[in-house]
Amino acid sequence: MNRSKIGRHMSVLPKVLLVLIAIGCLSIFVATLILIIVPKEVFDITTEWASLAYIIPAILVIRYINRPPRFAILTIAVCIPVIEMGTLIPELMEAPGMAILFFMDLVMMVSGIHCFIGDEHSVTRLIYVSITMMILNLAASFMILIIAIFSLEVDLMLLAVYNLSSVFIYLLFTLFLIQRDVREESMGSKLRGGIEATDALLSSGPGAYIYTEEVYPLLGMDMSKWYVTGLDCPIEALYTATVHDGKRSLLLTSKKWRGENRIRISVDEDLKTRPYGTGFPLNYHSFEQASEGLYLRLYGDEGFFMRIRIKDKPKVETRFFVAADFDLYEWEEQLIEEDPQND
């Protein structure tokens, strides 16, 4: 169970969404206050005192805005269902079907707590619950609005708008949960990442090759292209050569440690994730002329052996689309001038 992502800090957009959620909660608080204070002769709308509690998530969400997302998730996923349960209880006797909303609120609370203590998948669960609650509240608001339009009652229309504010909060919460900084890494993404890591560790194709010009620097026979590190680094100098394997790029890094004369080569792959590092000391090398081309043979300790194809780097890169100002005939003449064999 990985708690890492929900324990990390958020970028700007999730914070903006949290601010909007806080504004939504504050709006409900203010609207409820007005409806309670204003005489029934002005607005004849019954509202629940429990809705005044929306001020709590409004304050807490702003307070936790610079904390990792799990704090905001806990606040919203616990406070709002508790308030809704408070408003639902008086209505349960009249409409027992509302108990389903009660159940959904309970699921939301449990998922929120589970998310806070480290379960990343609870974020996905909360997305489903949030969408369901949004749809249910939208359906209820829509029904009230239809009745209000047909009966031309302004009070009912205001009630529908008042109910829509909770839909707005659920919508924002859903948008917050699907943000990259918050959402769970999908199965497909984990699968791809795992395959990439396994490939990087254990797999390479038979056609993998290195360019001729990189061979001597890799072997330490030409150190003019080596990068010299700072005086306090245990590695005196290093050089990285690229092994091309289809669409992949493997990196062979030759390193020379201070106080040593031998070259040590590490093998990595250029991915979004970084390796801890693996390699071998270079004891001996040779070249092998096979039918398909030239190979570099590298030997390490304890029977370690590596064989890499060597290819010449092409002079011009292959392009599908030619730029408007590129003259094909002029290019061909230039090639012939450089090497008459190209004719």
Add this chain to the structure above:
Amino acid sequence: MRALKAFKILPYALGMAMGILLLAYGGYLLYKDVYVSIEPSSLIVIAHIIMTISGLFIIIVGRRDLIRCIGLYAVSLGLSRFALRLDILDFDDMVPAAINCVMILLAINLMYTGASFCMGRVIRRLSMSITSIILAMIDLLMLVTDGSQSILPFTPYIDTNTRFVECIMYLVLLILLDTEFIRYGTSEGRIVTHLTRIRENYRMDDDAHINPIVAENLLNRDGNLWIRNNDGPVDREMTFTITGNTMEANVTAQIWKGHDGIYLTISSNPGSIIHANRIKVDVVRREGNVLHMYGKDGTDFIVGLSKGARS
């Protein structure tokens, strides 16, 4: 950690709840069939008997094999829906008949997917989830309209309480299908589990970090985190976590007697360590707010320092 462990019991608690619901609901429906209904259909009575027995079975063996119990639960639910819909299927009115046919197909699918789980394999999880969602939504719709026949004439009259119980039963099944145990029980889930372990053993995120106290202990090769266990070749040992955005690795650092470097054994989970990434760090340097570790075996990595990381 105790809270996390408490949540691990949740699937089994839900499984028990599943058995109790099935037993209670099946028993109630059987009672209605015997004492309330006039000439109940034999298919419906058989379905309710199976439901009751399944509930009892799940309560007894649920803890030992949750997957098979979920399968039994799905088959019982599907069978009762199938029996009920088949009993009221009447082609005199085409619209209700068409809707009943759809519900019969859904019930058959629930039984079919449940049968896969009964064989101990988590397959067709998505199909079962979608079927449960649709059936739950239909029950929810009934509840919202209070089961009124005038609005939805294709349903027989069933009181709101039983409709509510049915909806809860489908939702419990949905929640069970969403537990980590079931999600990672599919063939894709098992593959992801193994590949994630390999990934966490051998690679780290760009933002990988450790606790600054751990860093101090590694730099000094001494400190309060090191345990002098004097275990054979090992002089002292400490464990810590390297945390990243999507990965977390458990590291056992050891200093062996007579050896200069620090041996790191990196594994994705604590507990038994068999397959792991074993590296040797010869030099540890602090470079600003990062720790750079070098090893002559090719080890070369950087970790950030963050107070939020666990030691």
